[in-house]
Amino acid sequence: MFLTAQNAIAQKELSANELLNRSISFHDPNGAWSAFNDTLEIELTIPNSSKRHSSVYINIPEEHFTLEVKKDSDAYVYELDKGTCKILFNGSTEISEEDKKTHRLSCERGNMMKDYYTYLYGLPMKLKDPGAILSPEVSKRVFQGKEYLVLKVSYQEEVGSDVWYFYFDPKSYAMEVYQFYHDEAKNDGEYILLTDLVEIGGIKMPKTRKWYYNSDQKYLGTDKLVN
Numbered sequence: 001m002f003l004t005a006q007n008a009i010a011q012k013e014l015s016a017n018e019l020l021n022r023s024i025s026f027h028d029p030n031g032a033w034s035a036f037n038d039t040l041e042i043e044l045t046i047p048n049s050s051k052r053h054s055s056v057y058i059n060i061p062e063e064h065f066t067l068e069v070k071k072d073s074d075a076y077v078y079e080l081d082k083g084t085c086k087i088l089f090n091g092s093t094e095i096s097e098e099d100k101k102t103h104r105l106s107c108e109r110g111n112m113m114k115d116y117y118t119y120l121y122g123l124p125m126k127l128k129d130p131g132a133i134l135s136p137e138v139s140k141r142v143f144q145g146k147e148y149l150v151l152k153v154s155y156q157e158e159v160g161s162d163v164w165y166f167y168f169d170p171k172s173y174a175m176e177v178y179q180f181y182h183d184e185a186k187n188d189g190e191y192i193l194l195t196d197l198v199e200i201g202g203i204k205m206p207k208t209r210k211w212y213y214n215s216d217q218k219y220l221g222t223d224k225l226v227n
Contacts, residue, residue: 016134016151022173023124023166032202033125036060039227040121040200046221056117065114076103078110085110121205124166124175127151131159143167143177162189174204179214189214198225 014022040056050072057066065080079086085107089095095105119126127134135152142148148167155161163184167177179191191214194206211220 014138014149016136016138019138019149019151019168019173020124020127020134023168023175024128026173027123027175027204028125028202030202033122034060036122036201036203037062038201040117041226042223043226044221044223047219056121058118058121060118065118067110067113067117074103076105078107078113080107080110080114120209123178127153127166131156141165141167146176148177149173175206181214187215190220198227200225200227 037059038057040054040058042054042056044052044054046052052069052071054070055066055068057064059065063082065078067078069076075090077086077088079088087093087095087105087107087110089099089103089105099105126132133154133156135154139150139152140147141150147170149170151166151168153164153166162180162182165179166175167179168175174197176194177191178194179189181187181189191212193210193212194208195210196207197204198207199205205225207225208222209224210222212218213220
């Protein structure tokens with residue numbers, strides 16, 4: 001289906017901030033993200049590996065984050081509360097150095113996982129955060145046969161070094177793809193396809209995310225919300 005001339009003109013006049021605001025209005029119409037207090041149940045499937053289940057509790061107002069991961073016969077938990085950090089492995093805080101190394105258990109990694117989950121499941125609202133640099137122009141790209149409105153976002157050095165592209169449906173402004181590069185000239189990084197919106201805590205989130213390499217479109221894995 002082709003865009004009408006009126007829609008094409010309206011979209012041409014959209015600034016990056018206007019597009020972002022429209023997408024936020026679609027995904028978070030009542031401004032629920034700032035008060036988000038809910039648990040995400042996520043099942044990760046990776047080729048040639050067993051499934052991993054993660055329970056992710058995010059409480060934005062109280063600055064609390066808990067991640068409980070179960071894979072095969074092991075389970076570990078990160079509890080981060082206003083800067084404090086607690087780690088449990090199979091129910092115990094007494095963790096051997098071997099287990100710490102094998103499962104990469106550290107408070108540094110716990111904070112990284114907090115940033116990871118709050119960023120990806122807080123999109124597109126998180127693009128309003130300090131340090132995000134929104135390219136002023138909205139571009140149009142055809143991706144896998146569909147035309148999208150696209151925002152380019154980079155970050156101040158102290159926040160991050162990757163360059164991101166966010167793809168929005170031109171009618172609903174739903175976010176349907178995002179893509180990042182460590183070095184765009186090398187075509188590295190990954191793209192992620194977002195499908196099957198579900199509402200959690202008042203926010204429309206993608207139920208299914210499929211991950212691929214930019215360089216060769218190799219499939220990496222799928223995570224699904226199973227709340």
